[in-house]
Amino acid sequence: MACSASGVCLCTWLGPGSLGNTASFSEGEGGALCLVQRPSRRRQRRRVQVAAERPGTAGRLTSLSPRQFLRRQQVLQLYRKILRAVREVPAEADRQYLKDWAREEFRRNKDATEEDTIRMMITQGNMQLQELQRTLKLAKS
Structure with missing residues (x-):
C-alpha cells in the first residue's frame, strides 16, 4: 500500500476480502492509519465481465x-468534437x-x-470534422 509516513491514508485494496463490502482500518507504513476498502461483489463481477468481453484478455x-x-x-x-x-x-433529421x-463509425472501428x-482513422475523422464545420459555417452565412 502507498501509505504516507504520518496522517491518514485512504488505500484501496482490489482483491476479494474476507470482510466483503465493509471497510476496515489497518496500520500502514510509519504508523499511518489506512482505510482499506474492499469492493462489493457486484463491482468485482463487473470487472471480470468487462475483462472477459475484451478479446485476448482471458479474465x-x-x-x-x-x-x-x-x-x-x-x-x-x-468523438466529442464531432x-x-x-x-x-x-435540421433534426440530419x-x-x-x-x-x-x-x-466509432463502434465499427473500436477493436x-x-x-x-x-492514426489514419484519426486523420480521416479530423478531415471529416473540418468538412462538417466548413459546411455548417457556409450554411449559417
Whole structure:
C-alpha cells in the first residue's frame, strides 16, 4: 500500500476480502492509519465481465501503454468534437442521421489495434470534422 509516513491514508485494496463490502482500518507504513476498502461483489463481477468481453484478455484487466493512452484520448476528443459539431446542424433529421453515423463509425472501428490504422482513422475523422464545420459555417452565412 502507498501509505504516507504520518496522517491518514485512504488505500484501496482490489482483491476479494474476507470482510466483503465493509471497510476496515489497518496500520500502514510509519504508523499511518489506512482505510482499506474492499469492493462489493457486484463491482468485482463487473470487472471480470468487462475483462472477459475484451478479446485476448482471458479474465484479466489490461492496462494501456502511454502511447495507447494518448491515442485513446485523441479518439475520444475527436468523438466529442464531432458530436458537438453535429449539435449545430439545424435540421433534426440530419442531426440524428449524423449522430447515428458517427456512433456507428466509432463502434465499427473500436477493436482496431494497429497504430498506423488508428492514426489514419484519426486523420480521416479530423478531415471529416473540418468538412462538417466548413459546411455548417457556409450554411449559417
